Amino acid sequence: MEESRKQPKRALYNKYDREELQKRLDAEDFTRRTVSFYRYVIIENVEEMRDRLYAMWDDLNCLGRIYIAREGINAQMNVPEHNWEAFVKQLYAIEQFANVPFKIAVEDDGKSFLKLAVKVRNQIVADGLPETEYDVTNVGRHLTAQEWNELMESGESIVVDMRNHYETEIGHFEGAVLPDAETFREELPEVLDKLKGQEDKPILLYCTGGIRCEKTSAYLKHHGFENVNQLHGGIIDYARQIKEQELPNKFRGKNFVFDDRLGEHISEEVISKCHQCGKPSDTHTNCKNVACNLLFIQCEECAAENEGTCSNECQDIIHLPEEEQEVIRKQWAKEGRTKKRYSKPC
Structure with a gap:
């Protein structure tokens, strides 16, 4: 008994820096499957569920970003192919997640995540709405790709x-x-305003994997929309269905994904432009100046010329000694310049 008390408590978090994590991933001699899933379901003890999932997935060498809240789970992760069956069996053994549908990535090199992070949140998708504004048990009709x-x-x-x-x-x-x-929080009232006066028309909602549409459909139905429909499994599963069933592809361009890939092609069209030179490009990147971290579209030529940065200022900063860069990061953080920002096309 005394011996067991001396055993160190298991660390339920990542202990390595990005460089070390990248080395570990690059050294792997097996493939990974990138998967996403969500479910709105009441979880009574969120902290306990969080620790249980982290320990379970850490044992299976899974990587990813997972949010847990009292209202459910939202997960984007990758799983070693040789552990896939164990992953499914263990997840489905948990009552709240039994038979939850998976969305499998269509373009996948197994490098989608570097670490495992299971985080507790107030909501699995932040919307800023009071609970009186929607009922997630009253959602729209789920459509197959053909429908x-x-x-x-x-x-x-x-x-x-x-x-x-x-x-x-x-x-x-x-x-x-x-x-x-x-943000989704900004989008809900904007969509409601755009659709005013069209409450009797068929509304078709879509998003990446379906989770934002689930709440949006409940929100619109609460506000009097009668014929609300949503793409089941989102763009991710639409891509799988049209490929397997040889259906016409109504999606133009690339699907943005929230992992290190930042996107996967659904069609071969490039409908966007480089934010720096205006040439056709659909490659998102984060500015290499860590203090900036701006998300923007950059073509290969501009990436080479600007060394992956978004401006001359940021390009100069990445060549400074690390101590000076750290000072700049602290200063920008103090000024509020390190908040997550996105570039819009010129």
Whole structure:
């Protein structure tokens, strides 16, 4: 008994820096499967569930970013192929997540995440809404890719993109309403305003994997919209279905994803432009000046010329000694310049 008390408590968090994590990932001699899933379900003890999932997935060498809240789970992660069956079996053994549907990445090199992070949040998707503004048990009709295409072709539906402007810039469905918002919180009231007076028309909602549409459909139904539909599994599963069933592809361009890939092609079209030179490009990158970290679109030529930075100022900064860069990071943080920001096209 005394011996067991001396055992160190297991660390339920990552202990390595990015460089070490990258070396470990590059040295792997097996493949990984990138997967995303979500479920709205009441979780009574969120902290306990968080620790349970972290320990379970750490044992299986899974990597990813997972949010847990009282209202459910939102996960983007990768799983070693040789541990996939164990991953599914263990997750489905948890009552709240039994038979949760998975969305598998269509373009996947297994390098989507470097570490495992399971974080507790107030909501799995931040919306800023009081609970009286929606009922997640009263959501829209879920559509297959074929049903989605048919309703789009009918010409009677209004297609609404429930993603942020930097996501829609590189890819979207033909003729979709594209809100000019940087956060889901900003987007909900904007969409409601754009759709006013059209409560009786068929509304087609879509997003990356379906989770934002789930809440949006409940929000619109709460505000009097009668015919609300959502793309089941989002763009990720739409890409899988049209490929397997040889269906027409109504999506133009690239799907933004929230991992180190920052995107996967759904069609071969490039519908966006480099934010620095204006040439066709759909490659997002974060400015190499860590103090800046601006997310923007940069073509290969500009990436080489500007060394992966967004401005002359940032390019100068990355050549300073590390001690000076650290001073700048602290100063920019003090000035509020390190908040997550996104570049818009000129």
